[in-house]
Amino acid sequence: MGVDLLTGTRAYRRRLDLTRPVARQDLLECLEIATHAPSGTNRQPWRFVVVQDPELKQRIGEYYRKGFAAYLAARTPRPDQLADLASGQYLADHMHEVPALVLVCSLGRPPVEPSALRLASFYGSIYPAVWNFLLALRDRGLGSTMTTAHLVYEREVAELLGIPEDVTQVALLPVAHLLPGNDAPARKRTPAAELTGWDGWIADGGAAP
Ligand SMILES: Cc1cc2nc3c(=O)[nH]c(=O)nc-3n(C[C@H](O)[C@H](O)[C@H](O)COP(=O)(O)O)c2cc1C
Incomplete structure (x- = not known):
């Protein structure tokens, strides 16, 4: 794995090939890699549900669309976020057509009395597995986008797929082959030097994203 895999892996939406099936073996190999992520005391809390059934994808796609619409309605985007949101809308409109929807779940529920430590332990033990999977x-040559908008309807999706009440969904990953295209030129990120303090907090608080 090279640095370009780490710096070039993007949120893929319009480049998802909606027509080409994704092999179960490819998904399983990538999920295997996901399981090598770290987790607190090596709990390995991840569970995965792969959805390929058209009717189930249709139902999940509807929940996702509604969740994404609620997310959009609740915010006033900055001008530099408009392109991302348009691409987000594209994905919302096509979620049900993506060949495989991978739902990443974590055993247990988020802490009822949250503390920085408990929250870090809960969510920090599952998102590294998501990122391993995406890489x-x-x-x-496959791609996806980390999505969470369906979580407004977490319970409904849990009932649809038989996910137990004490399990938490953390991400819905639409997986497809990548259409040919400009392969993820490194997107502008704030340089680390502007975000890093040495022996103390950054002098000006760090540049706003
Ligand atoms: C916690 C989290 C939740 C996200 N939820 C969504 C989502 O619901 N829908 C979506 O289209 N993208 C979602 N994204 C993707 C981000 O929009 C994307 O990672 C970000 O814009 C950077 O994109 P880039 O890597 O292509 O530059 C989410 C990302 C993260 C980390």
């Missing part, structure tokens, strides 16, 4: 996909 493994891209390494094989």
Whole structure:
């Protein structure tokens, strides 16, 4: 794995090939790589549900669309976020057509009395596995986007798929082969030097994103 895999893996939406099926073996290999992520005391809390059934995808796609609309309605985007949101809307409109929807779940529920430590332990033990999975996909010419908008309807999706009440969904990952295209030129990020303090907090608080 090279640095370009780490710096070039993007949120893929319009480049998802909606017509080409994704092999179960490819998904399983990438999920295997996901399981090598770190987790607190090596709990390995991840569970995965792969959805390929058209009717189930249709139902989940509807929940996602409604969740994304609620997310959009609740915010006033900055001008530099408009392109991302348009691409987000594209994905919302096509979620049900993506060949495989991978739902990443974590055993347990988020802490009822949250503290910085408990929250870090809960969510920090699952998102590294999500990122491992996304990197493994891209390494094989597949792609996805981390999405969470369906979580407004977490319970409804849990009932649809038989996910127990004490399990938490953390991400819905639409997986497809990547259409040919400009392969993820490194997107502008604030340089680390502007975000890093040495022996103390950054002098000006760090540049706003
Ligand atoms: C916690 C989290 C939740 C996200 N939820 C959504 C989502 O619901 N829908 C979506 O289209 N993108 C979602 N994204 C993707 C971000 O928009 C994307 O990672 C960001 O814009 C950077 O994109 P880039 O890597 O292509 O530059 C989410 C990302 C993260 C980390």
